[in-house]
């Protein structure tokens with residue numbers, strides 16, 4: 020045991036010297052900007068704030084703001100939707116609730132903008148923040164539905180709620196897990212936006228039309244898990260996950276204004292694609308049988324190619340995806356077929372990239388990654404003397420430099 024430990028640390032040193040992703044922020048425990056010290060003390064005493072149960076999960080950048088989510092997976096999460104300022108020079112800045120403390124408090128009388136628990140969030144081209152809130156507290160240890168699952172949309176320029184849409188109960192199943200969201204906005208047509216919400220637990224994609232203010236759900240076998248790819252080993256922790264459709268990425272708009280939507284399951288290594296015309300057509304909510312073959316296999320990242328989220332850099336025509344079982348970030352250039360030779364790691368590190376859980380691309384071409392030791396969190400093996408949550412960043416161009424993904 021001791022010898023293995025020593026070998027690993029030597030390996031870590033070598034790898035971290037070559038990291039392209041720069042650590043921007045890191046935390047051993049999540050701290051918040053409380054309205055007052057008394058509020059913090061009271062919350063600690065009452066158990067409304069249990070620091071070790073606050074884990075950083077999702078990120079999104081907008082201008083000088085980095086949104087950071089803390090899901091209510093265990094008791095004692097102070098605030099689920101938060102932000103930090105990029106200009107913050109401290110290495111471990113405190114999180115400030117967005118849009119306010121009030122909206123993030125667990126309450127029996129929730130307001131229209133109240134938030135219970137959110138995972139991965141998106142800012143669209145129209146400066147709107149899309150938040151999917153599953154409404155559940157203590158999801159892991161004993162779920163309690165505080166509020167119905169909802170899509171909550173904020174206008175970032177005015178810091179105001181635009182809309183709250185309650186996801187119809189019939190679209191949510193007992194196993195539902197609303198893992199991730201992408202926003203499909205046609206050029207200069209904010210009103211015509213659609214949200215695609217991956218239900219990794221009940222194997223479907225919930226489609227929401229902003230214009231019509233209604234939602235439906237599409238099913239397909241490719242949204243399920245690959246039973247041969249459910250076993251993970253990260254650090255020295257082995258575990259099985261049964262998460263279906265999870266990562267999604269949007270391709271360029273075509274001339275007919277359709278676009279391809281890439282997707283993959285977390286418990287699987289294959290990548291798939293379907294036209295957004297299929298998802299946007301609610302007649303396929305009943306069945307996708309007549310268009311079954313419109314869902315296509317793109318390729319396979321190979322052994323340990325499991326990924327949570329992915330993002331497409333349309334300028335470089337390169338897909339970036341988290342590689343949770345490889346402590347790294349992968350890339351694939353869409354000009355080549357996807358396989359284990361063409362899907363390569365752009366960066367990996369056995370300390371700072373356990374486990375890369377979310378990835379996003381900002382408007383300036385920077386790739387942002389959050390890593391959060393999720394297996395340790397889930398198995399109560401966190402070391403709070405150590406840095407556990409990290410936000411790392413690199414220019415997309417720099418990440419692919421010298422890899423097979425850089426065709427220039």
Ligand SMILES: *[C@@H]1O[C@H](CO)[C@@H](O)[C@H](O)[C@H]1NC(C)=O
Nearest residue numbers: 296299300301302303309310
């Ligand atoms: C939706 O699909 C049905 C069945 O294929 C088709 O008849 C209809 O035209 C489609 N609707 C749109 C808006 O494309």
Ligand SMILES: *[C@@H]1O[C@H](CO)[C@@H](O)[C@H](O)[C@H]1NC(C)=O
Nearest residue numbers: 321355356357358359360361
């Ligand atoms: C992946 O695709 C490339 C390009 O077609 C090919 O050269 C390579 O042999 C393939 N690798 C595997 C493992 O199939």
